[in-house]
Amino acid sequence: MQFYDHDQIDVLFDAETLQKRIAELGKQITEDFQGQGELVVIGVLKGSFLFLADLIRQIDLPVSVDFLGLSSYGRSFETSGVVRVTQDLSQPIKGKAVLVVEDIVDTGLTMSYLLSNLATRLPKSVHVATLLHKPSRCQVEVPLDYIGFTIPDKFVIGYGLDYKNLLRNLPFIGVNRGDTPPITL
């Protein structure tokens, strides 16, 4: 890929490492939800769409998919805790087993808001799968049932995660090296 500055990005998890871990998560989820009927997988937009696409192909169960769009107010790289729903679910989840799929849990504020929001819709159960977790930044404890990788306090990009709404299409997860932006348009 030529459109970004390779020298400014260190690869943290390459495509193969991501797929290997996602296969493990899918196997675990398949075992845990065996015999429970439909599993409603809810992707949190936008960052989770690639993870969700790869994860559901590793889940050997009857899965339905829905999306919830969330965006946090405040500075671009920091969650303010005030979350806005930009796109709501298309179906009720009352009485259903739900698996929320998120790209990264950083402060936990977005997930905390999301879990309270979903609880008001009376699902049978709610579990959470996040590809990445930055525990050092935790402000609110949220129950995370499936964690892909625990990472240090670094701003990560690629595989769904954005830098100024760009670089979501990188096939790996990387870290911006210094103060120089990884992409200029």
Ligand code: IMP
């Ligand atoms: P939280 O509310 O602080 O847990 O943040 C969750 C949201 O912030 C994620 O869904 C991401 O959209 C965004 N975010 C947090 N850390 C990063 C990062 O390192 N790279 C890209 N987006 C991030």
